[in-house]
Amino acid sequence: MTDQPDRAQPETVQRRRPAADAAGPAAAAAPAQGAAPDSGDLTGELLTSDQWTDEMVRAAGIPVTDIPFVTIGGGIGSFVTVDYLRIAGVSTDRVAVLSNLDFAWQTYEYLTRVSQIPRPERIRSDSASRPDNIWGFPSYALAEAVGERTFAPLWQVLIEPIWADYYTPKAGRVFAGLERESKRIGWSEMLVKGQVRMVRKRQGGGYFVILTPMVGSTATKRLAYRAEFVHLAVGYPGLRFLPELQEFRTAHQDFHHVVSAYEEHEHVYEAARTKHLVVMLRGGGIVASRVLQRLMDDRAKYGLSTEIVHLFRTYISSSHGPNAWNRRKGANGFAYQGFNYPKSVWGGQLKARMRKLEGEDRGRAYKLMGGTNTPYRRRWQAQMKEGRDAGWYRTMTGTVEQMRLEHGKIISVVKTQNGMVEVAADFVVDCTGLEADIAEHRVLADLLEHSGAGRNPLGRLDVERSFELRGSASGPGVMYASGATTLGGYFPGVDTFLGLQVAAQEIADDLARRGFCHRIGTFRSITQWLRWARDRQP
């Protein structure tokens, strides 16, 4: 079921030409090539060739649009990169954003919301990491202080992390900022909705990007974008639910006794409000701590009797690390760290050191700083302590061997050091954040196979320090990648807001060197910031 679905387009689908304003820059160009209706699909020759000629694409009847810069993904990674380019003087008609998302933060908001970070809650990100503001000024804390007329955020930033928890912005503020910036840079003008099918090198330089547009929006089944520069920011190929969960779901067609924290599971909290429940949590990361806090908050707020059994695969009982300068706090099962990475990866010594490491050394360094962790938040700690003392919050260590449903309870058979233990719960919330392999992503798998792209020591896409995808250059054309798919490169924090900005800056600088855009120097930076502050188009 990889390519075949494409041939099974239902006959009843009405195909009509796109409205002039519907498909952005593609609209005008698409029918211009005169492709006959219902043709324009990928041919066997195209599928098997690493390099395509203009003639091959024309012969297939696929309409071609020339756009110098195409970004694939359309999430926050694409957004931050395009934001940089717009500020560097690139007009909207020279950029196409190919995406299945309606707005850049759609996936991000969905995942944060269901994993218990709704808009009023705080995400785990630094005050100055602003995907909607390349300067990071004013920071979220300052904006919050001004917006809500309070000094508290500023005070917190001043005394963090010793006397206060790290300041982190509210999700709602982040999304509102992205929305404003999205309008300012004309995101919707650049956005072309559809599924990107593949990227192939073009003979003579540059690339062809094949897009399957939304059903019925175009005359042909595929559109081709001929681009000199291609940027890949497709994010995670998806979640990977635990095998037990998948098995349970397929076997029982039961989607609510065992849930993933990365999907909607409000019914667990709702049920807890109506009766006594035992909830089993699995995982020790940020999402586990958020779900745990939601259960504990609800418990306190509504006077509930919810019991929580928390299963860790690896139980962290104390600080850990190779030496006194390289140590992370931990207790009660969790490893504590303010952000996903040690703060020094974004600008400190760790960033400098990582830039020089290659191969296995880099892999080791990643392993050292990696590992599941969660921020230490004082209120949450107090709640956990209360739960431990009162006995309604219990932890255990082990792996689940089997799950079954018995009298409305999920019985998890847990393999612990002391043998098998059966734990009965009303619901199991799986908070383990497994990620699918990049080859699960169709575009990336195609790239690995046909475009010379390779994998880095962590198995993700191998990129240069400039975030150029190694081995994929095509004449003067360059392919870049940023975001989670490039984790394991010279810069560690790629899957964070700041990491995306670092990548975008490197890419913009590289493109400036190649003459695609202006360099963002002091003068441009200041004038552009003023435009940002006044909400004027770049």
Add this chain to the structure above:
Amino acid sequence: MSDHGPGDHGPGDHGHAPGLFPVPGDGVLARRGDLILLCSLEVSQVADDLLDTLEQIAAAGGDGRQFTDAIADTLEASDATPSVLAFGPAGPGLAVTVSGGAWADVTTANGIARLETGHPQMLLRGALRSLVSGVRGGLSPGDNGAASTDRFSRLDAGTVRAGGLSYYQAGLAASDHGAAAGPVRLGKAQRAKPLSAQTPAAAARLARVPVAEIRDEGAPAAQAAAEIPEPEPQLPAADLPGTDLPGTDLPGTDLPAAEPPAAEVPAAEVQAAEVPAAEPAVPQAPAPNIPFEPTAAWVSPDVPAAASQRQATELWSPPPAEQSAEQSSAAQGTAFPPGEMLPSGPGPGTAEDLEREVTAPPEPFEPAQAGQPFHPAHPFEPAHPFEPAHPFEPAHPFEPAHPFEPAQPFEAVLLLEAGSGSGIDVPARQPLSKVKDLPPGSSSYVSAGPIIQGVYCKNGHFDDPEALFCAICGISMNQQTLVPRPGERPPLGVLLLDDGSVFQLDSDYIVGREPSLDSAVAAGKARPLRVSDESGIVSRVHARVQLDGWRVLVTDLGSANGTRALLPGQPGDQQLVPQVPVVLATGSQVDLGGRGFRYESHRGR
């Protein structure tokens, strides 16, 4: 679960009036002579093509074989995969083509054989070589057993709207239902296991087998005993497959090929076996090792080629006359070849059936013989191997629903029991499902969802077209071009009552103090969800929660005090207009007056 509702007539029922009887539904049923076509109408162009095909073949005087082949060819030429059941007489037996979500229960002297692809994109062609007394069929697995035919609406020729059919051959009422007398006593569990490809891999095995010669008779398992010295003389030895097959070292190798598969198997297909003519001692037993080379077109590309080669003729078995009691007992110790069309007991389960099943649980599923590969029809290994000692968990009230039985309206399925002292009144009742009716090792879930349009994730799971991530595996849905296709609807979410009880949304519900009074409950179209309310504000039949495609609707059924719904993101709740459905979004709160419920779903938006 019963395949046949008590009010329904199985195809092999004694004395049923012969003829073709439509079951009301959304598809189209056409008959020309003895050629019969049942087709869904999602893709009307294809339906037209199929009807044209029927006309042409009938006009040309073609038989069932030609007809079903032509139907299969038409389907292959099309991009769409409607649900289609086509059959017609072929020699003494019957040729059948089944595609999409369609199914057929074919009754012969030896019981009922279930034909279905189990996967919406698969196609199954087959020919039964023995006399067929009746055929029941439908367009979606969900309607299995739900509808009964009306003996006054016989279709002798022409085209009508229908969603299913019952067909009885004149003068051929099944001679013997008593699988009790048959060679193997199989519980309905096995019988319910269709000759089907319930998974892409298994589907690929069955799909596109050029001609699956289905000898329907009783017991492949009996064959597996390899005690049936009944060589079929017309079989050229050169056609015997097997030397380079895993079955070669079967213990029964030196037995005469009792039931060698298929002189009819096209030579080209058999070549793959490369059997030296000098090696006739083929373990014929379950005959599944004939490596057919299915043509690629309809085989899921995800399926390894190896998996897609094989076993067209799993369905061979000796003619009934040869089945002695000894064979029968011998066969009891024998396990099933995989993916088999299993011999069945009599049509509807009888009390005797049940008793036998209880007292003599089926034997463990094991490869019949060493060296015989076991291909379970399910890709997911059962969590626990089937253990006869503790074969089944007791049925629980939260077991998902089974195909509806019209005459036995079922209750709401309580998923999470209410807290103590809660007001919910869930009357004691029989469990919904008999877990022991299921294939060992399989889930407690019997597919009951209707076939609707949805999309498949890259790992082949059927999902809501609006979902961002697959509900089964979590992969992002944009890893694949999403083309709407039919599939079996999974549960859409849950209803959470205000007392903490949880009901899975895999069926419509009538909510009220006495919901059983509603005709939809009586007709088996909805489950009653009884809420107690001493204040009397809640009406006896208050509201209906209805599943429509991927949407969940609520309708006030003219209740005395009305129904209010608070949709997420809206400032206030709204009064429902009686009989006007309102679409519920995840997180909606419905207020019935004294009581209420929420709709929650894993399908986030």
